[in-house]
Amino acid sequence: MITRDIAEFLALARGLKPDFGPATARAAFLVAPDGFRLAEQSAADNRYMAQAAGFDEARASAQHRELHRALAQVLPTVCFAGNPQTPDALFPNNVFATAAGRYVVGRMRHPVRQQEAGRADIRAFFAGVLDYAEIDLSMQPHPCELTGALVIDRARGIGFCGLSERCDEEGARLMHQALGLRATLMLDLAPGEYHTNVVLAVLAGRAALICPGGFAQAEVVEAIAGFYAPHAVLLSAAEHAAFAGNAIALSGDAVWMSERAATALSPASRQALAGAGFDLRTVPLDAIEAGGGSLRCCVGEVF
Structure with a gap:
């Protein structure tokens, strides 16, 4: 099922058991921020991006290496070389996604990012090494920027797909089919939002971080919060702006977000995550966040 009807989606989703597959990835992949700089095409519809003077390639590279080291303590993590011709490539989860036994290559909106889909080494890794x-x-x-646009509950096989210039309805259907999901709710993001994963994170199938200001309809926020109750955390505007919604669980016991995002978390949000069984792990990523994304955007998942 793929639908805009909230009641229809919930009627199906509430009856699903968390038996679709592993709730968290078995490995992760990154792309180094080589040539990290302002990508003007991407900046046209990403209000989170800094001005050109706000980019520091050396600092971004150092922070990215620290992210790699940190994640490698939790699960196998591969980092591919960057390409100065594709300055947004450090956010590979928009271009490549996986499900059991398959990998999907997305259709990016901007030509500068469409180049990333042609990476022969990444394709060879999935097709040749992982088979x-x-x-x-x-x-x-049709634009379909994979797990930027589509936030997936891997335990239940359901998705929440935000429509924007980065993903239209047909793109949502194509991703739903390619990833073999049981149900996907299509929803409208608030004006100025470009990716769902900046305003919503589903954590190991049992909790959700939700930025209410990122959604066009309050009914969608209420539905998602109700579905993941009692472990739905509604983030404030300040937490939203600090990328606290751009988080990921790579194991069942910890949630990862940037140091800036964690600093912005209220005591209530921290307590809610702890109550859901998650420790908080952070990496400083302020230089990378100049590119309009944060920790979750950097992490491609291998299922």
Whole structure:
């Protein structure tokens, strides 16, 4: 099922057991921020990006290496070389996604990011090393920026897909089919939002971080919060602006977010995460956040 009807989605989703697959990834992959700089095409619809003077490639590279080291303590983590011709490539989860036995290549909106889909080394890693089947959506006309646009509850096989210039309805359907999801709720993001994963994180299938200001409809916020109650954490505008919604669980006991995001968390939000069984792990990523994304955007998942 893929629908805009909240009641229809919930009627199905509430009956699903968390038996679709592992709730968290078995490995992760990154792309180094080589040539990290302002990508003007991406800046056209990403209000989180800094001005050109706010980019520091050396600091971003150092922080990215620290992220790699930190994640590698939790699960196998591969880092591919960057390409100065693709300055947004450090956010690979928009371009490549996986499900059991397959990998999906997304269709990016901006030409500068469409180049990333042609990475022969990343494709060879999935197809040749992991022996995953390929589903290539990159050449069809509908934008579908994978797990930037589509936040997935991997335990239940359900998705929450925010529509914007980065993902239209047909793109949502293509991703839903490619990833073999049981149900996907299509929703409208608030004006100025470009990716769902900046305003929503589903953590190991049992909790959710939700930025109410990132959604066009309060009913959607209420539905998602109700579905993940009692472990739904509604984030404030300040927490939202600090990328606290751009978080990820890579194991069942910890949630990862940037140091800036964690600093912005209220005591109530911290307590709610602890109550859901999550420790908080952080890495300083302020230089990377100049590019308009944070920790979750940097992490591609291997299922």
